[in-house]
Amino acid sequence: MVDLDDRALDDDDGIERTAPVWAVFGDLMAGMVGAFVLILVGVLAVQMDLVTSLQAEVQKRQQEEQRRMALEKALAVPLQNGRVTLDNGRIGISGNVLFALNSDELRPEGRQVLKSLVPPLQVYLNERDEMLMVSGFTDDRPVQSSNLRFADNLELSAQRALTVTRAMIQEGMPPQRVFSAAFGAEQPVAANTDEKGRALNRRVEIAPVPKSTNGSGGPNGPAKAGSGG
Structure with missing residues (x-):
């Protein structure tokens, strides 16, 4: 005969075993989002530098x-x-x-x-x-x-x-x-x-x-x- 307290313990044990998986998944997604943001910022910075260089080159050619x-x-x-x-x-x-x-x-x-x-x-x-x-x-x-x-x-x-x-x-x-x-x-x-x-x-x-x-x-x-x- 299985005691109800034992079942509760088993259920509790199951929840305790699955909770870390979701936590790891959440951390992984947060890390991916952070990496994506960093990449996006880097791309935008490069594009801004290219636009600035292009504008400077156009201005130089116009002056020439x-x-x-x-x-x-x-x-x-x-x-x-x-x-x-x-x-x-x-x-x-x-x-x-x-x-x-x-x-x-x-x-x-x-x-x-x-x-x-x-x-x-x-x-x-x-x-x-x-x-x-x-x-x-x-x-x-x-x-x-x-x-x-x-x-x-x-x-x-x-x-x-x-x-x-x-x-x-x-x-x-x-x-x-x-x-x-x-x-x-x-x-x-x-x-x-x-x-x-x-x-x-x-x-x-x-x-x-x-x-x-x-x-x-x-x-x-x-x-x-x-x-x-």
């Missing part, structure tokens, strides 16, 4: 486009004459217009080009906290041995950049607004396999850059020549 359009407007006359080019904010002048082969002596035509550039560039720079980097480039052919003034193309490109810088200062560009850089045969814009390509690589580029760029390298790389003032 506005800057390019302003530069095109300022240089409308020289660009229309076809004596200079404008590519990604860099004003290009053919080396043949500025100098004879292996020479750093500025041609009269080249000085006229620089003279036409100074006034609009002054207006452009006065509207912005920027300055000009004048960069000299050459083709890959060694400097002719008959010219003992330059040890190599880097030295020739440096002197040409300085000549252009000084000419712009003489035409009214404030010295604190312009500095020089030299790249020699580095960064060609065309293949050096024929005269046409080499002529394109013999060039001087003038680029507006932030003031902090001076002394720390321009948009094309580290500057290799000092100020031409």
